[in-house]
Amino acid sequence: MRNWTGTDLISFYQVLHDSYGHQHWWPSDSAFETIIGAILAQNVSWNGAFQAVCALSEAHLLDPHSLYNAGPSLIAPLIRSSRYYNQKANKIxxxxxxxxxxxxxxxxxxxxxxxxxxxxxxxxxSGFGPETVDSILLYALEKPIFVVDAYTRRIGSRQGWFKQTATYAQMQEYFMDRLSPDVALYNDFHAQIVNLGNKVCKKNPLCDTCPVRIGSGLPGCIHGKNQQTIQSPEII
Ligand code: SF4
Incomplete structure (x- = not known):
């Protein structure tokens, strides 16, 4: 696997930032709304979660006491667009x-x-895993916790940072062991990874249009169409 330094990771981030611009996460009007959004965003596209947040806002329920008093029977139909809405109403x-x-x-x-x-x-x-919890800590509470997810696993394993079978904690440690605890960096770095995984580094990667492909100044991937770098001396 590749033992990148923090400087290497920041170069990787910078290439993404230069290509796609700052991602401005998390789009919300309050920390409480971000927390509810993080619960609603589990296993669904952001559009679906966003529609659900808007529905709660229009019903004047984006307030902890009002939301609690509404209860799951009122919340569930409003958050239908977020899928698994009964489960998510209970998680809320x-x-x-x-x-x-x-x-x-x-x-x-x-x-x-x-x-x-x-x-x-x-x-x-109940119903809270590390990705949800860390999203809340980083994006709502502005604590320096690096969030990782399925896109991080895909891109990180293709880059050779960790194995495809790495645990959540192992992926998170890869970043947090190398990067200073910087909330602004952690915020946009994760957002850039999600954006890359969503648009380009898909299951069938669109390497020809990828900003971190070979020739970008970065070493390129050890999987995908860039696997010729597999002999790189950085790989241990
Ligand atoms: S070069 Fe290809 S495999 Fe590597 S990150 Fe980009 S899209 Fe993914």
Whole structure:
């Protein structure tokens, strides 16, 4: 596998940023809305999640107390566009129970919880996995936690950063061991990876149009159409 340095990773990020511009994540009006969006965005396109967030907003439910009082039977039909809407309505309620009891429904109180403790507590909420929790910590609470996902796995394994079978923690460590804890960098780096995976580094990659292909100044991939770099001395 390739043991890139933090400088290498930042060069990779910079090429994506120069090609696609800043991604301006997470598009929302409040930290609470970002949290609800992170739950709704599980296993669905952002468009589907966004429609659901808009429906909650139009119903004046993007407030922890109003949302909790509405309950899953009112929430579920409003978030239908996010798929698995009954499950997600229950996940929202699970979160609200924790948020109202532990933080009195106040984002400032949630932000004041030390990051590791907040992560541990959020991971105990039924239906919350590390990607959802870390998205909340990074994008809603602005904590320096690098978010990884299926796109990170695909691109990272093609780049040779880690194996396709790497765990969530192993992928996350690859970035966090090499990059300074920089919220702005973590925010846009993950967004750039999602954008690349969504538009170009698909299951069947469109390498000819990829900004990080061979010739970009970066070493190129060890899988996909750029696999001629597989003999690179960087690969250990
Ligand atoms: S060059 Fe191809 S395999 Fe490599 S990141 Fe780009 S699209 Fe994916």
């Amino acid at each position: 309620m699970n979160f609200l129970e924790w948020f109202l009891s532990s933080c009195k429904g106040e984002i400032a109180k949630m932000m004041a919880i030390p990051t590791e403790r907040a992560r541990d507590e959020l991971l105990t909420i």
